[in-house]
Structures are given as C-alpha cells and as structure tokens.
C-alpha cells in the first residue's frame with residue numbers, strides 16, 4: 047500500500063512517446079501508482095500492442111495516436127479526449143529524437159526537426175493540456191529533459207539546445223500556470239539503457255566513459271525513473287514547481 051500522497055487513483059496521465067523506452071517506463075510506473083494512462087505514439091500498431099500488453103497486466107489504458115510534430119493532430123487528439131470525457135490530469139512530455147552529427151556538417155532541416163520534436167512539441171502539447179487543466183484548477187506537467195539540459199556534449203547540438211530549452215520552458219510554465227493550480231517540473235535522466243542509446247552502449251569507449259563519469263558506475267534503467275515521475279505526478283509535489291530533478295547516478299554533480 048503506497049502512501050496516500052503518492053496514490054494516483056482516479057487520475058489520468060497522457061505520456062507522449064510511450065509505446066517503448068522511457069515513455070513506456072513512465073506509463074507503467076504511473077499505472078502501478080493507480081493512474082489511467084493514455085499512451086501516445088505515431089505508429090498506431092505498435093501503440094495498440096503496447097496498450098494491450100499493459101491491459102493484460104490489469105492496467106486501465108487508452109491510446110491517442112498522433113505525431114507530436116503535427117499541431118493539428120495534437121489539437122484534434124485533445125478534442126477527441128474531450129469528446130470521450132477523458133480529462134488529462136498529468137502530462138508527461140517525453141517524446142523526443144536524437145540526431146548525432148557535428149554542427150559543421152549539420153543540415154538546418156535536421157536541426158529544425160530535432161528542435162521541433164524535442165522542444166516545440168512540449169510547448170504545443172503542454173498548452174493544449176494546460177488549457178483544460180486550468181479550467182479544473184489543477185494539473186501536473188512533467189517535461190523530460192536530459193543531462194544536456196545543463197551540459198553540452200559534442201555532436202548532439204540540436205538535442206542539447208532543445209533539452210536546455212526544456213529546462214527553461216518548464217520554468218516558464220511554472221511562472222504562468224502556477225496561479226492556475228498547475229505544477230510544472232522536469233526530469234533529467236542520465237545515460238539510460240534505451241534504443242536511442244544503443245549505439246553508445248555498444249561502443250566500448252563510450253560505455254567506459256559513461257561508467258567512469260557516473261559515480262554509480264553504470265547506465266540507468268528506464269524503470270529507475272518511474273519513482274521520480276510518480277512523485278512529480280502526485281500530491282506529494284503539490285508545492286514543487288519549476289524544478290528539474292536529475293536521475294543520473296550522480297553524473298551531473300561531479301567532475
């Protein structure tokens with residue numbers, strides 16, 4: 047039995063990019079804490095398969111298939127949720143891509159796509175969710191940042207800039223939406239075992255660098271982020287806003 051402050055029973059959470067990876071881990075954690083979850087992704091087949099896997103575990107799961115880079119699709123998805131009587135109490139802006147290339151070789155189109163998906167989408171989905179949360183006088187927005195919200199790594203400039211923007215967007219949301227009863231915070235994952243990082247994990251030099259640079263001397267597991275997500279989604283964080291919490295094995299805190 048969890049502490050009542052962390053109980054999400056009766057709440058609905060929309061998690062973008064949640065058919066796999068970190069987003070799926072957030073969805074599983076929130077569902078385990080009692081929330082109904084709305085999974086999102088662009089691939090409807092993969093999304094439905096993920097939803098069914100979670101339903102088979104006994105969780106209450108809906109799906110909302112839309113591309114977070116498509117504003118019209120986002121607006122339509124929220125209107126469909128309105129029509130279905132589904133109120134989003136918790137939004138996890140997780141969807142994101144990585145694109146590794148030195149800036150001197152980087153096409154502007156590739157720069158723009160990363161910024162669009164990793165930053166602008168969080169604003170658009172956040173705005174649509176907050177319009178509805180504000181009417182109810184309560185809501186939780188959880189943006190997913192990165193170690194690159196604070197520190198730059200060569201060859202991932204657009205991702206770094208977008209994630210730095212996520213940190214400041216979170217503060218901007220806190221500034222404007224606090225009086226509406228909405229808390230806006232962020233999670234900064236460390237180097238996690240995900241598909242997006244597969245090439246890094248399989249690179250012996252990079253693997254050694256991560257383990258040497260991380261006080262806990264290992265990569266993180268997606269499910270190790272669930273507790274921070276549950277905390278920021280719950281009444282336990284009702285007076286916390288504008289913060290970014292790093293779950294990174296200590297990496298951001300050491301030289």
Ligand code: GCO
Nearest residue numbers: 144192193194202235236237
């Ligand atoms: C990279 C990685 C990182 C991690 C994470 C670290 O190429 O350096 O993809 O960006 O995914 O963001 O916090």
